[in-house]
Amino acid sequence: MALQGEEIRRRLREFAAAWGGYAGSEKSEAQTFLNDLLACYGVDRRSEGARFEERTSDGFMDLFWPGVCIVEMKRPSEARRLHAHRDQMLRYWQSSGTPASPAPRYVVLCAFHRFWEPGAVYTEPRVVFDLVEVPDHLDALLFLAGGRPVFVHDQTEVTREAVELVTDVYRRLQERRAAERDVLRDFVLQSVWAMFAEDLAMLPSHLFTRVLDGLLADSARSSRDDLGQLFAYLNEPHDRPDEGMYAGTPYANGSLFAPPARVHLEREELELLRQACDSSWRKVEPAIFGARHPGGGVCRKRGNREA
16 A cells, blocks of 8 residues: 555554553564554555564564665663664675575664664664654655665755756657657656655655656656646646546646646666655755756746746
8 A cells, every 4th residue: 555655654663652651572563563564654564575583594673674774673771772783784784685685775774762774784784763763754664665765864965865866867768859849848857846746645655656657667658748737737727537547636836837738758867766756855945946846957847947
């Protein structure tokens, strides 16, 4: 079940409140704790093939999810000593892979009240946070929902990465003259708005991302039609569909989507834009897009012209 960011955050708040007072042992509740955590991201452990107490040559991994992650649990009293268990975690990771099935990319040490995400080959942790902070760090565990986690919490760095991806898309479109300059400008601004809206739960069920996934899965489809239709619904206060992919698309009040930009993207351009969707857009500084478009020049809209 695909969940929106705000729904995941709500579930994580309830999860943190439910487990905040736990002071028991690792063995008695670790599996329940992990099942509850996965459920916050809409994941059913059994159906996904994640397994408890998976044997390795060095012991038993508390949770082993082939191709995704390893989680090692410790009792709550170890919350401030998780660094002391990193070597054990590294040994588990090293012995978990085979030539046919490489070791998972992500590893997590957890003592119920604290998460320590070292990464398999990192000396220092990529992120450390307490249970109560889990809702604010949901991006760091996005791999649980099949997404790309975000470990960088500096707004400037996140903004830079997002700008580079969007700029690359714009540059490629401009170089091959995919559309008129004004249309390309509008397409980039409309796409950026949609990515912000997804992270702020204004656009339901990560609709923009799902449209891109559909385009990547079917080469016979075109973004000129699919994204163009999404932008058209965002521009139209009436006649919203009650079923299908575009059901529930909101009306984006204002002139940003007037007119809807219809541009055909080649596969590499689609892949770059899809990668941009994985940025933590709620951490991106929007002024950098509101002031200038990626090709240079002011991009505030006044009617259908640049102001």
